[in-house]
Structures are given as C-alpha cells and as structure tokens.
Amino acid sequence: MTGPTARVLLTVDEYREELLTDLLAGSGPLTDTEQVPLAQALGRVLAEPVRARGDVPAFANSGMDGYAVRHADLTDGTSTLRVVGAVAAGSSLDPALAAGECVRIMTGAPVPTDADTIVPVELTDGGHDSVTITGTVEPGQHLRGAGEDVRADDVVADAGVTVTARVLGTLAAAGTAAVSVRRRPVVAVAATGDELVAPGGALERGQIFESNGTHLAATLTELGVEVRGPVVLGDERAAFTSGLDELARGSDLIILTGGVSVGDFDVSRIVLQESADGVFRHVRMQPGKPQGWARWHGVPVLAFPGNPVSTAISFEVFGRPVIDRLLGREAPGGATLAVAGTGWRSPEGRRQFVPVRLTSDDEGRLVATPAHRRGSASHMATSLGGAHALAVVDEETDTVEPGDLVGVRSL
C-alpha cells in the first residue's frame, strides 16, 4: 500500500518510545529553573531536593492534654503529685520539677526538661494544685521526641517531585519558605476542523461543539503546564499553516487534535506531511489508532485523532509521558487491577482503553464498569465526564467476562 493511507503499524509502547526519542530529540528535559515562594509552588516540579531546616518536631512536646511528670515519682497504684505550673502550646516556659512535682501541660507544648512522661488528664482527678493519678503509666508515654519525624537536613522532597498539596504541607512543616522549580513548559493547543463551534453558539447543520481543545487545555493546566489556547484552526491549508506558525513562537510543544486520518480535509496530516516531514502512524490501540508527530520550526508537534475519546486517551498514553519528559519527572505509578463489573468485547491485536467507573464489591474488591454503555467507542464525547479511570485490556484479549481481572489506571 502506498500514498497517504500507507502507515507503519506500531505497538503503543513502540510509538511512545518514538515520541520520547525522535520527537523530543534535543528538547527536554527543560533545564531552566526559578525560585518561587511556597504559596506559588503548587503544581511545580522541584529542581533540587528540599531539606528540613531543623528537626521536626523541633522540640520534645506533649501528645496529650494532661500532666508532665517524672516517671520515677509514680507508683503502680495511686500517686499524688504537686502541680507547680502549666505549659501551653507556644509557651517558652521550662519549669523546674523537684521530686514529687509535675506541671499541667497541653498538646503540642514543650515538655519541661525535668519531665520524662505525659499522663493524659483522663487518668487523673484533673487537680490544679495537686493531682492524683490512678493506673499504670509507661515511661516516656505520650512524649513526642524532637526529630522523630525528620532530622535537620534530611531530604523531605526530592528533585523531580511534583508539588502537590500533600508535598506543600510537608515543605511547610520542614520550614521551607521558597523552592527551586523547573520552568513550566509552554504548550499550545489547537483543535482543527471547520465543523467546530464554541460551546453555547448556534449549531448549523454539520457543526458540533468544540470539546477536545477545552479538555486538553484543562488537563495541561492540571499538570502545571503553561497553556496557550485552545485555538480552533479551520481546514483551509494557508490559514492552518499561519495559525501553526503563530503557535510555534515561544512554545515548547504544540498539541493538535483532529485531522490526522486519511480524509480529504485532514489538514493536520496534509500540512505536516507536506511541509514538515510529518510522521503518521497507526498504533495498535483502540481508540486512538491514527497518530502523528512532526516538528514545526523546530517545535515538537503531537497530532492526536479528533474523536473525543481518542484524543483524551492519546493524551493519557502519549501526551503525559512527553510532558513528564519535558519536566524531567518520573511518570506517576503504574496500573492497578480491578474486576470487570460487566463483560465487553475488545478488538484483538489492539490495546483497548475503556473509560470506567470504579466501585467496590462486597468482598472489598475494586470493580471497573464502563462509564458509558457503548464502552470505548471513540465518539462518546460525554463518556469521560463520568469516568474515574481507564481499564486497559491487552492486545491478546478479545472478550472481557464479568469478574475478569483488568488493569486500571486512574485519570
């Protein structure tokens, strides 16, 4: 077979590798870094390891509201101690304790140097001048040691880590005020097709609402990328070409959706092949079979198929790893397993990605059920809105029975 329809057929892994090596040759990971205050670090990727400024906790403190005592003063039965003070969280007091003395203490307050054990108020009569303690208390009980969480100078987050809310909390706890992060890649998004109308507009016959560019741009924003667009480029070649010229200026990557197949007006394929030695492939996956890439004025271009589910899954399978490579970060954890809640068919020889909802059954197993009754059909534009994850069915399987184990990767 020759002509525009002739395409090399690759596996998902082969095509991903081609993108990471050939498409990104010479353009990643991005090396520029910048210093940002913690308040602006959410979603950024750390360029250097972050170390704790001091011990966490910074000082030995109480894990309970109660009394700080010297364990040697306690007997196995009932002990009565003199209360010589009170220490609240934030207090800098360090009252001295002689034999038979204790202080009232609150959760988080520094434990007096002379005390070694905390007795919760529930095990006492709650006295203010003297206190009676009943029951057995272990030495060191409820005392939270300095540096028990991390020691000064320990690494609390490595280079390449994405600053999530959880990481941000960790950095704050370790006393970090600002971090060195990698520059955000600038990614331009363009949807192609004369049929596309902005949501809310009036649809003439043959027109549809643009959704892929909206979805891609939002996904990129969630990934911490600086997004340009989305713009809509029509099928007319000259306008498409100048639109692409414009998008290439200052971008690290361009993502196109639509027009990669073999139709007469598949402008992404036509222009990229004619003017940029675009590489167009068929990939053994469903959906997302037709794929393409090129460099436009040196800027890597990913061209995804236009069907909405195809574009979304292409981004998950190919776009994300390209972004991760640009940012120099490890891909997030792999797939987990779930049981299929219903059965479905899968095209043999192609890896299938099905938007699924995740629930659990009576035995506590994770259950994956197609989010749409039409499963992975690539034009089910609304099927992703109700999906939690993608079920991944391998190339050798043509039928998934209810109860079969399938791989799932979260969205």
Ligand SMILES: Nc1nc2c(c(=O)[nH]1)N[C@H]1C(S)=C(S)[C@@H](COP(=O)(O)OP(=O)(O)OC[C@H]3O[C@@H](n4cnc5c(N)ncnc54)[C@H](O)[C@@H]3O)O[C@H]1N2
């Ligand atoms: N003769 C063949 N035809 C097709 C083949 C093939 O191998 N031989 N492959 C089919 C497969 S699989 C896919 S996937 C599509 C990919 O087509 P294109 O990338 O050229 O996409 P378009 O034709 O532009 O659009 C496909 C479909 O999606 C709608 N669309 C496009 N962009 C958007 C958008 N931004 N928002 C919402 N919806 C969009 C568009 O209206 C079409 O309905 O090709 C098959 N054909």
Ligand code: MOO
């Ligand atoms: O492979 Mo296409 O992406 O089925 O719809």
